[in-house]
Amino acid sequence: MLTDESKEGRPESVVVPQRMDAVRELIMQDLHVTYLEMKASLGIKVFKEIKKNNRQHRTIFHHDNADCHTSAETSRLLEGPEIELTGHPPYNPDLAPNGFYLFPCEE
Structure with missing residues (x-):
């Protein structure tokens, strides 16, 4: 066995x-x-398991105001205390932090 x-x-x-x-x-x-x-x-409890088992590497969800991300169910899920979100200004790609976590050492 x-x-x-x-x-x-x-x-x-x-x-x-x-x-x-x-x-x-x-x-x-x-x-x-x-x-x-x-x-x-x-x-x-998926997100708690991800966070508990991944202490050195954080999981960050990029909320980009897409239709599927702004539904009531998704918004309620993402407002939980165990979720860290990166903001995204609506309809303004110049101000969007797309590369913020890809290139954290650059300014």
């Missing part, structure tokens, strides 16, 4: 077979189920 060795700072298992089965069951019940519906029914 093959088993994983435990590593310091790493959760015992991020992918749980029972959770995978529950996700498959949700998808089979409704092929159009959304991630937010799965998150609500299964209690999945």
Whole structure:
């Protein structure tokens, strides 16, 4: 039998077979189920896991005011305390910080 060795700072298992089965069951019940519906029914905490397991490298989401980013559901999700956003002035690409995190040492 093959088993994983435990590593310091790493959760015992991020992918749980029972959770995978529950996700498959949700998808089979409704092929159009959304991630937010799965998150609500299964209690999945993706952003907290990303932040917890990635302490040296931050995950930064660039909110560029695209239609899909300004929907009510997305806005509520992005306003959480565990999410760090970079602002983006609407309709003004000259002021947009597109390269800010690509070239952090340059001024």
